[in-house]
Amino acid sequence: MDVLTLSRLQFAITSMFHFIFVPLTLGLSILTAFMETRYVMTGDTTYLKMTKFWGKLFLINFALGVVTGITMEFQFGMNWAEYSRYVGDIFGAPLAIEATVAFFLESVFIGLWIFGWNKVSQKVHAASIWLVALATNLSALWILLANGWMQHPVGYVLRNGRAEMVDFMAMITNPDGLLKFAHQLTSGYTVAAFFVMGVSAWHLLRKNETDFFIRSFRIAATFGLFSTVAVGIFGDMSAVEVAKVQPTKFAAMESVWESRHGVGMNLLLLPDPPNECNSVEGVCVPNAVSLLAFHDPNALIKGLKEFPPELRPPVLPTFISFRLMAGLGSYFILAALAATILSRWGKIENQKLLLKLLLYSLPLPYLANFLGWVVAEVGRQPWIVYGVLKTSAGVSKSVSLSQVIGSLVGFTLLYGFLGVIDIYLLAKFARKGPDNDLSTLIKPRGQEA
């Protein structure tokens, strides 16, 4: 193990951990804002109870997401100093803009939302959670534009021994960044939809607070149906973009070794990287890969053999993650469709099988998010900036092996400990159900002023 490998491992662990919390924040902020808005518009206190119940889970989740995000920003400098020096001129900008434009808004208004129940009017209070939701989504935009630049660098020149920005507009209209943003956003919404459906299903199976959880479930199911379909559409568009600008990643995703026209998709497939072929191939859908990649059944797909072995990404993890993610994505659409139909026009509380299925499906969108990032980041290897800078050239020169071992062990232990506590608290408050005593919330305002 060397500094490079351990730094990569540390970045993977800390970003994956951060990413347990981010997708739920993206979606649950919107759902909570929607519930509070319904309360303000209708005065129906069930919506207020929903806001409090789902909002509490949102906050427990949110806290760890925020604090582990700082690690991400610092690590670029700590472990990837050569990368930061080389690309900071263009890569630093979206990160600084994210902090200025989005993160401030989010952090300031979350304070108002948590502590301001009796300090501002209902409308201002509801507006503050909308601002939080807007800001978390804006944060994602800038972070994904930064990541999109690593996937498909645009708007720069190599000058003065580094990549310098020459076209900001090119960077913020980079299709790789924008598609990643859309795909990620809707994946986050999917996580939130399945989270709310899963928790509601747990209570509905026990006949707790049936009215409250049916209504929560219905909102989440509809939101989930739109989200899962959108994830699929943006995912398809992302794959088309990858095929165009990152041929090595695309070939690994589909495990295509030989360059050919009209490549079909084998439903059964097992890559055999040492022998540069697939050991199992079967049940082929003709021309499907070409059609998906270039929307042309006879399009040429470049195989991995077209590229020298040292420029190919690890095939197995990229291929398996992509397959699993796509499979899960299809399942989510069907599950959300069934949930929407049965909660709108049937008695969802009696659909024990579907409720159980949705309860156990709660972790699956998280898994799909992880797998998607494995495809994006492992599939980009050996590049840290595709075609421009190798990952091995980006690592810090001054950091010693013992330092990285220390921080890797430290982060893993700390994150593990906090993760267990966070999940314990989420489970505790999710099981507890809504709080029916709203006396502290709807007391007359203006006393404190």
Added chain:
Amino acid sequence: MELQIIWFILWGVLWAVYFMLDGFVMGAGILHNLIGKSDGDKRVMINTIGPVWEGNEVWLVTAGGVTFAAFPTTYALMFSYLYSALFLLLCALIVRGVSYEFRSKEEHPLWRKGWDSAIMAGNFLPALLFGVAFGNIFEGLPMDGAGYHGSLLSLLNPYGLLTGCLFVALFTVHGALYLTVKTTGDLSKRARTTANNLWPGLLTVAVAFLVYTNFATRLYDNYLAHPLLMIVPLSAVASLLAIRIFSAKGNPLAAFTASSVTILTVVATAIVGLFPNLIPSSMDPASSLTLYNSSSSPYTLKLMLVVVAIFIPIIIGYKIWIYRIFRAPVREEDVLGDKQAY
């Protein structure tokens, strides 16, 4: 004015504002168990911090992000050279943040005691580490063309530790004054007494720092060359004295304002002294990271200047609005009667 100089000033301002705002959070956290006697006291203190700490911490994220965007070479070398110190800092800030969120989620006294200790450690450690890190930057880091020649232990040199003590003392007094303003009754009195008792200690550390700085660093060179700049350290000294005067007169809000100005001017004193270096080298002046040799291209600097010129005033606007909404002191009955409170 040259773009790099504007960015150097902005860089300094961001750190100064960060320390002013997070300084009272750290100070209140350091005092968490010392002046918070009962569970009610502690919850009141957390509720004075709760609405604002996240927004305050974002100034650090912005300072980091701006260093990355405007001075990428400084960002890369500063963060990789100070690797282990920053690792500890991150752990402390993470623990601090979740402590506020988690503490009141369980009734068990051991749970709460555990998070109380976490609040203290998670606020004390960053104050100390920031001081040590900046003390070392003032001295210059042992770096040359071949790289970095220091370690976590070499950071803990006498001047670094003294700067660490200065930060801890400054933030603790600042936090005590914040709590004096933001709480009522006995708790507020205890906070005020604490601020008054700590102030002579702060003065001692500050004098020692000013004297030692003359021997350990070259921060005074710019002041000798341009005596008019002396107004910056002189206002730092004046506001430090004003803390005591206002606090003794029973005007905690003025004393808190004075401690805010003290932090801003202490950081400004150091930044003016560093100019044009962001990080001087203690081994080879030619290896110092300056605002010229470590900055981004003019294009990026201009672009980012437009972004901050638009958004920083907006941020300041809504932050002031939020502080006004939460300007009333937190009383124990507000917290105990409200299940939503932390």
